[in-house]
Amino acid sequence: MKTNLITRGGYEQLQQELTHLWKVERPETTQKVSWAASLGDRSENADYQYNKKRLREIDRRVRYLTKRLESIKIVDYSPQQEGKVFFGAWVEIENDQGETLSFRIVGPDEIYGRTDYTSIDSPMARALLKKQVDDEAVVNTPSGEKTWYINKIIYNKD
Structure with a gap:
């Protein structure tokens, strides 16, 4: 079981990671998936398969960070x-x-x-x-x- 404590600096880092994933990486990856899907046959399209997998990884991390940031307690000096x-x-x-x-x-x-x-x-x-x-x-x-x-x-x- 993880302790639900974090330093203020650690909290801000997780918040920045969440923001970066949601506002930068996810839109870029979604755009790549759309582009690769437009090329046709998805079964043999490496760009489509890789970026679809990366999109799932991003979504999983975003869900985790969102839940974790709600449950942890910041401990200040x-x-x-x-x-x-x-x-x-x-x-x-x-x-x-x-x-x-x-x-x-x-x-x-x-x-x-x-x-x-x-x-x-x-x-x-x-x-x-x-x-x-x-x-x-x-x-x-x-x-x-x-x-x-x-x-x-x-x-x-x-």
Whole structure:
């Protein structure tokens, strides 16, 4: 189950994607389908088949985004969050071997295409929530428990 939270920046990105799909890509693809259909035999027309498939993909994504944008809750920065790990925080952590990781805790809709974001639903994020700098967090992984120490907590005050 996905958590229905998102940062304001993530919400705006999804909104822009929806607008672009609906106002730019869909009309262009519809025009290509009409053009390819006008050429005659559709069974062997690669342009028609490809663009018809692309139109279905666009419509599916538009439906998903429309429903998702209605159901998610935007979480803005609050001064009360300072000093502790909560949704939207940039966190730097370190383990006993000296390995460091730095990432932002965001909603599940925001992590795609980003290596510096982790979902609030991930075991790492769950273990870090409500912790402070110098606290240790024990994360359950498939290979056993791992201990991480929090070095830094930063919030972008969007």
